[in-house]
Amino acid sequence: MRLLLLSVWVGVLSPFAGAQLRDPFLDPRYVDSEQVFSSAQLARIDITMSEADYRELLDEPEEREDQPATMRFRNALLDETLTGVGVRFRGNSSIDLYKHSWNIDFNHFVEGQRFHGLRQFNLNSHHNDPSIFRGHLMLEFCRRQRIPAPRSHLCDLYLHTTGPGGRTRFLGTFVNAEQIDGTFLRAWYTDNDGPLYKCEAPADFRIRGNGSASAYEDSQYELADDDLGFGYAPLAAFIELLNTIPDSEFAERFPEFFDVPAYLRVLAVETLFGHYDNHWHNRNNCYLYVIPASGRPGSGKVQFITYDHDNTMGVCFDDGFNPATIDFRNFGPRSRSTRPLPARVLAVPAWEAEYLRTLDEWIRGPFTPAVLEDEITRYRDMIGPSIQQDISDRNYYGDQWGYTYDTFLRSIDNDGAVRGHVRQGLRQYVRLRSGYTMPEGLILF
Structure with missing residues (x-):
């Protein structure tokens, strides 16, 4: 055998x-989709679907069956609407949480439909991370270092439902991560x-x-x-x-x-x-x-x-x-x-x-407090108002762990543990990790 x-x-x-x-960047579709993954400002995604279809998602999250919807996407570069998209909840351990992660599939109901070359969006709740943007920081670093990894951006998600019981819901702030699929490959x-x-x-x-x-x-x-x-x-x-x-x-x-x-x-x-x-x-x-x-x-x-x-x-x-x-x-x-x-x-x-x-190259240069401090501050200030809005409304943000706005700030600026599973704030993490001492006698060339 x-x-x-x-x-x-x-x-x-x-x-x-x-x-x-x-x-x-030799791939025109990759270049086109760069507009989607701009981090110049917080993007906004609006999903419109029937209240009945949304209730079906809530009642049977593990079924992972797409429901028809319309998506509007807005950021610093784009303001576009796409009809006939499929939406469902995604994730493994997070599938039953109140703040669901979402999948938006442009190809599910309309074969061949793309959004700037992309087949789908993966809106991740990052429910364990009180800052929400730790993973985004890592993926932006990969992007700058030309490491094959999903691109990402931060976004607010709004849901508008129609029909009996229909209303508008602000679902919180998410990280939209690129799908690893044929387009990526x-x-x-x-x-x-x-x-x-x-x-x-x-x-x-x-x-x-x-x-x-x-x-x-x-x-x-x-x-x-x-x-x-x-x-x-x-x-x-x-x-x-x-x-x-x-x-x-x-x-x-x-x-x-x-x-x-x-x-x-x-x-x-x-x-x-x-x-x-x-x-x-x-x-x-x-x-x-x-x-x-x-x-x-x-x-x-x-x-x-x-x-x-x-x-x-x-x-x-x-x-x-x-x-x-x-x-x-x-x-x-x-x-x-x-x-x-x-x-x-x-x-x-x-x-x-x-x-x-x-x-050694990274902790002496691109992964240092001097380089990352401003980026961390920018993302904190970018999504902070949305975190406050979420908490004052339905509080999807605090659903699983009881996070508050103070938790959000401490998860970024705190020295020492924020929660049992959050060992330190982001800034302290960068200071500690970049302070690693390389082994003596190692020849770095």
């Missing part, structure tokens, strides 16, 4: 050296026909059972997209190689099938921003994309994509773990038997040095 999987792997992938990423990797796997806990990339493709067909490894019908064979073969290449050959052979330089940058940004609910610490929240072999330099490799950034920058539910002060080298287990991907990659001295060199 394993020999068969490896032969399938070679048929899907081929070893090429060099970078896999392209400049996404085409912008970053040119090709979007390969298999895309959404990996959620406990996705640890260890060999399952006999290592067959069918062993991975479950919710931990969701086949999110697969235009060419490869199925789970490339994933199974990748996991096989990750776990079985001998140590003496790993540094030479593994980069033939996996984009190690890109992964090191993703790993660095996740540990820098304290993304504790990630693949290393919590075996959760990433995508793997397999670029089909095409003969172009860089094609035929597995790409690692960061995902789901609400529990970052001091928001953490692991008692005894402080993301702001943990050693960059020990953000999660270094055990090959439990975390083979980060453990084996960082066991290669040159790769660990490159990982630390990237972090």
